Amino acid sequence: MEAHAMGSHGIVGSSDGTEERENSSINMFSEGVNLNLIQPSLEEDVSTEILLANKKLRSTVWKEFELTMLDDGTYKAICKHCKKDFVAGNRAGTSHLKYHIGVCSKLQSKRRKFGSPKLDIPIFDQQRSRDDFSRMVLAHGYSFNMSEHYYTRIFLYNLQPSFKLVHRTTLKDDCMRIYEEEKLKVYQLFEKQSCRFSLTSDMWTHTEMSGYMSLT
Incomplete structure (x- = not known):
């Protein structure tokens, strides 16, 4: 009984130590x-x-x-x-x-x-742009049909949607009008000269059978 009790106390003691740990x-x-x-x-x-x-x-x-x-x-x-x-x-x-x-x-x-001043917005001029287009056709010998080309219209519309391209016959009339205006300017320039001068003209044809006159 004592051994059992001691054993029991040992077990109990051991159990208490385990619980503490x-x-x-x-x-x-x-x-x-x-x-x-x-x-x-x-x-x-x-x-x-x-x-x-x-x-x-x-x-x-x-x-x-x-x-x-x-x-x-x-x-x-x-x-x-x-x-x-x-x-x-x-x-x-x-x-x-x-x-x-x-x-x-x-x-x-x-x-x-404090920022930089705003740039002036350019004013669109339909007539001036129309004349510039005609001068481009004259200077480079483009076809009057260029005004009706599909991608020409797209390109110019993207640049300036307000610009209205004219028909090829109207473009031809614009080119002839500009030609007459420039010819008149040349006549007026000659009239203002106080000296005598001579002009020599030379006709020649481009490889694409376009005729030109050179004036010296």
Whole structure:
């Protein structure tokens, strides 16, 4: 009975020691788990801050904003011009910040004040463009049908949608009108000369059977 009791006490004693060691191990393990749970969150906060810092350096949008961290660990982007604040962070992106730059009245006012003056928009003149087209046809010997070519119309429409090409017969009339105007200018130039001069003409034909006259 004593042996059994001693054995029982031994077992009980051994059991108590085991429970203490197990409890100690459990406490240590739980503390270890708590530390492991805390550590990644710290690393996550640091990595988030680093990513935001890198993004600030890379994106030009941050030239117009100040990045501020709030007490709860979140970030705000504050406009340097109108002082409005916006959500900032890796998941927020910068599209809303870029949009604000385009509509910020104070920023646009500064750009108009200190920016370069706007270039004057050229005024379209239908008659002048029509005469220029006719002179091009005359100078290069193009066909009057050029005004009706499909890609000629597309090309000129993309350059100036307001320009209206004329029919080939109208283009021919424009070329003849310009020819008469230029011939009159030559006559008037000769009349203004106070000296005598002689002119020599030479006729020749191009390989495409186009006739030309050279005047010296």
